[in-house]
Amino acid sequence: MMKKTLAMACLIVSAHSIAHAQDWKPTNSKIMTTWAEQITPQNVHREYPRPQMIRQNNWQNLNGLWKYKISSKEDKNLPKTFDGNILVPFAVESALSGVGKRINKDQALWYSNQIEIDKKVNKGKVFLNFEAVDWQCDVYVNGQHVGQHEGGFDAFRFDISSAIKKSGKQDILIRVWDPTNEGPQPRGKQINNPHGIWYTPVSGIWQTVWLESVPETFISKTKQTPDLDKNALLFSADIQGKKPGDEILIEAFDKGQKIAEIKSAVDQSAISLPINNPKLWSPNSPHLYDLKVKVLRKGKVIDEVSSYFAMRKISMKKDAKGIQRMYLNDEFVFHYGPLYQGWWPDGLHTAPSDDALMYDIIKTKEMGFNMIRKHIKVEPARWYRHCDSIGMLVWQDMPSGDLGGNVWDMQPGKITSDKHDKDRSPESEAIYRKEWKAIMAQLHNYPSIVIWVPFNEGWGQFKSKEIVDWTIKNDPSRLVNGASGGNFNAPGHIFDIHNYPDAAMPSPELYGSNYVLALGEFGGLGLPVEGHTWQQKDNWGYQTFKNVDELKKKYSGLTESLSRLIPLGLSAAVYTQTTDVEIETNGLMTYDRKVIKIPADELRQLNFKLYNKELIKQ
Structure with missing residues (x-):
């Protein structure tokens, strides 16, 4: 009986995966890479996206099939119907998006997804992270506008803690406007009329979308600068929600062995971590050190991220x-x-x-x-x-x-x-x-x-x-x-x-x-x-x-x-x-x-x- 139940469960899972795979396929591309042949909606860019500040157990990848709609730029009403599926994080113009359509400055591109937040993520503050969206991006969670970002090449995030429901599915809606070469924004090689050294436009989400949970007091960002002349790593951090008496602990490791550490008050603007006899980074010897950063309150770890650095000049x-x-x-x-x-x-x-x-x-x-x-x-x-x-x-x-x-x-x-x-x-x-x-x-x-x-x-x-x-x-x-x-x-x-x-x-x-x-x-x-x-x-x-x-x-x-x-x-x-x-x-x-x-x-x-x-x- 147990074997039958397991077999039936596997059949259901397999059928579900096949159905999703059938909801997406690349549009006709002139040529394709070998890696494109291996993509499914379930395996697309699953890697942790922020290698310089890792919270490995507190995140959820949202890449995969979303709904999309192309509307008039003037239509600001939140859509209730959609044109079909799009594979995130590929731009709407690309073959791998499964859409392969162009948009213009008079149009808006909408994305919709219903998600369930993993239990490991639905705690503390919850951030919705975008590694890159081209160009102007408005985000709505359960009908609530949580923020707008302009910029096609920099990562950004919104605190969605107050907008999410305690349980059940969460509605995420994203509106993108991208004028390509008809606007003043940085765009690189994109142009509406590709020719010569100018290429196909790229609009909308084009890097990983993900959720992250953090405690009320958390490390928002770090800045790490090697100073070879002083054999030190110059370090600073932005700590949100800090309280008087909180401390920051920085530890450096070389292949698992701790080589340096320093503890200071969280409000210290610059910290110098000594790195004795540093192994230098170069193309011939790209030596990297591991780094752990912890916020302490009365000796207890409140938040922790892992990172890395190199000593080079x-x-x-x-x-x-x-x-x-x-x-x-x-x-x-x-x-x-x-x-x-x-x-x-x-x-x-x-x-x-x-x-x-x-x-x-x-x-x-x-x-x-x-x-x-x-x-x-x-x-x-x-x-x-x-x-x-x-x-x-x-x-x-x-x-x-x-x-x-x-x-x-x-x-x-x-x-x-x-x-x-x-x-x-x-x-x-x-x-x-x-x-x-x-x-x-x-x-x-x-x-x-x-x-x-x-x-x-x-x-x-x-x-x-x-x-x-x-x-x-x-x-x-x-x-x-x-x-x-x-x-x-x-x-x-x-x-x-x-x-x-x-x-x-x-x-x-x-x-x-x-x-x-x-x-x-x-x-x-x-x-x-x-x-x-x-x-x-x-x-x-x-x-x-x-x-x-x-x-x-x-x-x-x-x-x-x-x-x-x-x-x-x-x-x-x-x-x-x-x-x-x-x-x-x-x-x-x-x-x-x-x-x-x-x-x-x-x-x-x-x-x-x-x-x-x-x-x-x-």
Whole structure:
């Protein structure tokens, strides 16, 4: 009898899973990745989404099938009927959403879900977390408006404790408005009319949605900054609901062994945790320490989170020839890596899985690169965790927006004047400042990030000196590449030109004594691979080749050119690009990641020559 009951239960569960699977399937995509074939509504992005501040037992993943509706922007009434199912966290335009529809500035996108909150979560304060929603997002719980957020690339959350029922199903309703390139907001490469280097729009939820419970007194955020000169980790925390006498305990561990701890009052603004004989983080040795942070009240643990950190230093100083160089842990390291768009043929902004997210980094490392320029997009937090663990330097761009109106002088090495900056509206400027500040705060704790890039190629570039100076002041622990290939009236620490396809550099005589010299983009060598392109013909690259041998010969020549420029003062170069993206076929891999155009081991042999420290002595 027991066996029959168990068999019947398994049949019911299996039938339920099949029914849900039948409610969703990818829309017709031009090409798909291998990981897309493994997705079900039950297994989509189930990983804990916030690796720098973990409460492992107090969370609930809400990814999966939701209802959706596309309505008029003017219709603010909460909908009661819906158009169908959408697979969260994939954008409505993507194949993996199961919808594959575009929306415009005159429309709103609604999401609806009925959930039961796990018992482990339905206690204390309950937060509804969104890792990213593009762009304006209003959230309702059981008919109550709990908050609005604007910003397509930063995580946010709302306290829904007062809106949830004590038991039973909870109604969650989300309204999204996204004007794409018809608004002033940061958007990166999205455009309503995709063409050339501009890609399909991404609207709505595109990263994990989840619940978290915390006690009345809880750790809201932490800030961790390595100080290699003092052999210490500088630490601060935002504690909500703290009471007089509460303490904070910080413990550092190296492979399970406690190496340091410090206890202080919760209202202390800055804490220095000594790290004796630190093991340094670098691409060759990406050593990470574990961290535990606890709030104590009369010796009792009130709240606890786990995190991690690394001991590393990025700086600039002059070499023996008087040219500014970039130093990692007080040693010159040539930064060389690809421009990484982070786009996917099936998920657009969203990788089909965490394994896919990690794959691009692993392959980049295998190809012999030590850096990635994260181009005008912010990745999920787990992507930065993978860079930290695998050992990859990251240059992080601010997503651009509000384009047009700039005068952009592409002459390599020429500094333009302030009049070339865009005159942005007060609304546009406020949106930029708010989101850039939020992005830098959100990503501060990831040691792989060594460079901030506030502007790219003059796209929406405004008040350059003011923004660059503000970025430097906001985070003095990193270098700032003020305008990668843009208007050079405020280079920050790095003078960065773009030059396609061949390698070039800013004039060391003119700029080398004041700035680190970088080639922020070059290459763009195209090779369309039949059966793996976004469209059958009219694909594009800065220079297109007919076969792998031609491509490899040209790439080899580019690395030879770099090896001659490094002794002259070049400190970094960014090759375009990691993968093909839509009609761009200038990737090292195809858009579906199924073909690596030049074998990784051959690329590694070519690239490793650039890290020879003897080059700087020539």
